[in-house]
Amino acid sequence: MKILVPVKRVIDPYVNIRVKSDQTGVETENVKMSMNPFCEIAVEEAIRLKEAGKAEEIIAVSIGNQSCQETIRTALAMGADRGIHVLTEEKVEPISIAKILAKICESESPGLVISGKQAIDGDNNQTGQMLAALTDMPQGTFASKVEIDGDKVKVTREIDGGLQTVNLNMPAIITTDLRLNEPRYASLPNIMKAKKKPIDQKSPEDYGVDVTPRVSILKVIEPPKRQAGIKVENVGDLVEKLKNEAGVI
Amino acid sequence: MIPKVGISEGKEPLFYNESHHAWREEVRKFVSKEIAPFVEEWEEAGEFPRELYKKAADVGLMGMGYDEKYGGTTEGIDIFHGIVTAEEFAHGCGGVSASLLSHNIAIPLIQSLGTEEQKEKFIPPVVRGEKIAALAMTEPSGGSDVASLKTKALRKGDHFIVNGSKMFITSGMRADTYVVGVRTGGEGATGISVLVIEKDTPGFTQSPLKKMGWLSSDTAVLYFDNCKVPVENLIGGENSGWIGVMSNFSQERLGMAAGMNAYSQICIDEAVAWAKERKTFGKPLIDNQVIKHKLVDMNRAVKTSRAWTELLSWRVMNGESPIADLAMLKVHASKAMELCAREAMQILGGAGYLRANSGPGKVERIYREVRVNAIGGGSEEIMYDLAARQLGYRS
Ligand SMILES: Cc1cc2nc3c(=O)[nH]c(=O)nc-3n(C[C@H](O)[C@H](O)[C@H](O)COP(=O)(O)OP(=O)(O)OC[C@H]3O[C@@H](n4cnc5c(N)ncnc54)[C@H](O)[C@@H]3O)c2cc1C
Numbered sequence: 001m002k003i004l005v006p007v008k009r010v011i012d013p014y015v016n017i018r019v020k021s022d023q024t025g026v027e028t029e030n031v032k033m034s035m036n037p038f039c040e041i042a043v044e045e046a047i048r049l050k051e052a053g054k055a056e057e058i059i060a061v062s063i064g065n066q067s068c069q070e071t072i073r074t075a076l077a078m079g080a081d082r083g084i085h086v087l088t089e090e091k092v093e094p095i096s097i098a099k100i101l102a103k104i105c106e107s108e109s110p111g112l113v114i115s116g117k118q119a120i121d122g123d124n125n126q127t128g129q130m131l132a133a134l135t136d137m138p139q140g141t142f143a144s145k146v147e148i149d150g151d152k153v154k155v156t157r158e159i160d161g162g163l164q165t166v167n168l169n170m171p172a173i174i175t176t177d178l179r180l181n182e183p184r185y186a187s188l189p190n191i192m193k194a195k196k197k198p199i200d201q202k203s204p205e206d207y208g209v210d211v212t213p214r215v216s217i218l219k220v221i222e223p224p225k226r227q228a229g230i231k232v233e234n235v236g237d238l239v240e241k242l243k244n245e246a247g248v249i
Numbered sequence: 250m251i252p253k254v255g256i257s258e259g260k261e262p263l264f265y266n267e268s269h270h271a272w273r274e275e276v277r278k279f280v281s282k283e284i285a286p287f288v289e290e291w292e293e294a295g296e297f298p299r300e301l302y303k304k305a306a307d308v309g310l311m312g313m314g315y316d317e318k319y320g321g322t323t324e325g326i327d328i329f330h331g332i333v334t335a336e337e338f339a340h341g342c343g344g345v346s347a348s349l350l351s352h353n354i355a356i357p358l359i360q361s362l363g364t365e366e367q368k369e370k371f372i373p374p375v376v377r378g379e380k381i382a383a384l385a386m387t388e389p390s391g392g393s394d395v396a397s398l399k400t401k402a403l404r405k406g407d408h409f410i411v412n413g414s415k416m417f418i419t420s421g422m423r424a425d426t427y428v429v430g431v432r433t434g435g436e437g438a439t440g441i442s443v444l445v446i447e448k449d450t451p452g453f454t455q456s457p458l459k460k461m462g463w464l465s466s467d468t469a470v471l472y473f474d475n476c477k478v479p480v481e482n483l484i485g486g487e488n489s490g491w492i493g494v495m496s497n498f499s500q501e502r503l504g505m506a507a508g509m510n511a512y513s514q515i516c517i518d519e520a521v522a523w524a525k526e527r528k529t530f531g532k533p534l535i536d537n538q539v540i541k542h543k544l545v546d547m548n549r550a551v552k553t554s555r556a557w558t559e560l561l562s563w564r565v566m567n568g569e570s571p572i573a574d575l576a577m578l579k580v581h582a583s584k585a586m587e588l589c590a591r592e593a594m595q596i597l598g599g600a601g602y603l604r605a606n607s608g609p610g611k612v613e614r615i616y617r618e619v620r621v622n623a624i625g626g627g628s629e630e631i632m633y634d635l636a637a638r639q640l641g642y643r644s
Contacts (some may be wrong), residue, residue: 034274070267070270070271073267073271074271074274077271077275185275185278185279185307185308186271186275186308187275187307187308187309188272188275188308188309188310188312188313188322188326188330189309189312189322190309191268191271191272191275191309192268192322192324192325192326194271195267195268195325
């Protein structure tokens with residue numbers, strides 16, 4: 001069985017995000033980029049399934065500009081077998097990603113697609129679900145546990161009320177939640193080996209997908225800064241301010 | 250934070266390729282998750298858990314540069330992977346780096362001088378993180394004058410009988426495999442051999458030492474009392490250990506310089522952050538010319554040190570052995586670290602004097618780690634002397 005793992009390049013989770021001065025987006029020039037943490041969990045889960053003898057090959061896919069190659073290399077260094085890089089300079093929206101992935105599913109026929117439940121930049125939480133709709137595959141989103149049994153996969157999902165378990169026929173789509181696993185470090189020997197693993201370079205046109213954005217961003221602004229509080233002299237002052245300034249009593 | 254590319258690089262990388270960047274990322278992750286959060290606790294306890302060796306081995310840290318057939322990684326690895334490792338480890342602490350990586354001053358001797366059997370026996374367990382290796386050269390009677398070491402090894406049939414002691418040995422208590430300089434022949438450099446002495450050898454005892462810094466590192470005195478060491482443990486020829494011992498120092502000095510540069514950088518970063526926040530006499534500290542000049546001075550020292558480290562690494566990688574330059578670099582790096590630690594402490598004021606492993610507190614620890622860097626691996630005075638001799642400065 002093949003496992004397809006889409007991986008996204010995002011601003012490193014430990015970087016302080018700065019909004020561009022022209023309000024068109026956030027600053028990405030000279031900013032540290034990393035693999036989306038949920039995608040890392042997806043790669044880890046795929047590797048664990050392979051190590052357990054449940055899968056033969058792991059394919060990491062990334063869609064975006066040239067530097068996405070680095071993100072694919074990271075996945076290869078963790079243990080994925082080969083990569084597909086769909087090169088585009090466009091800001092690709094979930095629907096376009098899902099369409100490209102659907103095409104890749106057609107040609108690769110993976111038994112499982114494991115993706116992050118969302119990327120920490122757009123927080124869209126859509127791609128996996130859209131891919132399920134486009135391919136008509138069953139989906140197990142927000143997975144905290146994945147167990148393969150024959151041609152079925154049991155996915156434990158983290159939902160508001162607790163845990164829900166779904167049994168899916170494979171091929172299926174799984175999106176990962178934070179507690180699914182703890183991703184491994186890419187070891188030095190694997191980093192060196194990853195240099196030799198193949199990455200296929202493709203373009204959205206190869207898949208016949210038009211990635212022109214459907215949504216236009218009007219303005220990106222910083223959240224309002226919290227104002228410093230004030231100290232009142234006594235209870236009288238407090239009551240006065242609550243009444244006349246805050247208007248809450 | 251040490252930036253991704255080297256100091257001597259513009260947009261086109263000179264010394265670092267993609268694998269160096271990828272490795273830097275992983276070491277940074279490893280240090281920030283497995284070491285940094287525990288530094289305070291481990292420094293207090295005077296040791297760190299032994300399982301860290303296994304964890305480090307799993308990411309390939311222990312095997313870097315050692316033959317693949319002994320479990321190491323050599324393909325595509327060059328000296329800059331070592332530089333990157335040393336720099337990133339500075340974000341943990343000196344003590345952990347010194348002990349965890351003590352095999353890097355011991356195992357190279359076995360790898361370069363040992364027989365096939367010796368390599369097969371001693372290298373793989375260390376690379377797997379199961380055994381700890383230490384280098385024991387320095388003696389109570391002195392460390393600078395290595396050629397005068399006194400620990401005696403007398404050949405008796407198929408054994409050496411070893412008597413003597415070793416001082417200030419990193420991983421001295423916990424190591425399993427000790428690479429020990431001994432005297433098998435006459436006086437001076439030509440009477441020195443290298444023996445592997447294993448922990449459980451009867452007559453071999455250790456006792457711990459308390460230190461000013463590197464608190465979480467294990468440092469000990471070793472005593473050899475009529476220890477029977479099999480002849481198979483002789484590394485290289487009898488009385489020809491000297492060259493190996495000396496050539497081992499080049500890599501050690503580069504690695505130490507890289508580490509020192511990173512500690513200096515941390516001092517600068519902490520000092521800048523503080524000077525921007527702290528207000529005195531109604532304005533931020535950093536708006537005083539005196540403070541700005543201190544910071545520029547620190548930068549000047551570190552940037553030159555880093556550039557020189559990279560240049561010399563490149564030369565060593567290409568087969569040169571610029572001994573005088575390496576000796577001067579080591580002094581340059583420790584003086585830069587001394588300057589940065591001192592000036593950072595001044596800028597931090599009282600806050601810098603407090604023990605804590607976050608923010609300004611790091612500087613206090615680094616301040617205490619300056620001296621061991623200026624003394625160990627060849628003291629500043631000895632480095633000057635070596636450089637002067639190499640440069641032919643005599644009448
Ligand atoms: C924490 C720590 C860990 C260490 N780990 C190890 C280890 O793992 N393995 C190991 O083998 N050693 C280790 N060492 C020992 C270290 O290498 C020695 O301390 C160092 O080489 C200096 O030797 P010494 O301390 O005996 O000083 P000495 O040689 O006695 O020198 C004392 C002082 O005199 C100066 N001096 C000496 N000769 C001259 C001269 N001719 N002219 C001018 N000045 C001179 C020296 O620079 C020094 O300042 C460690 C030391 C420390 C502190």
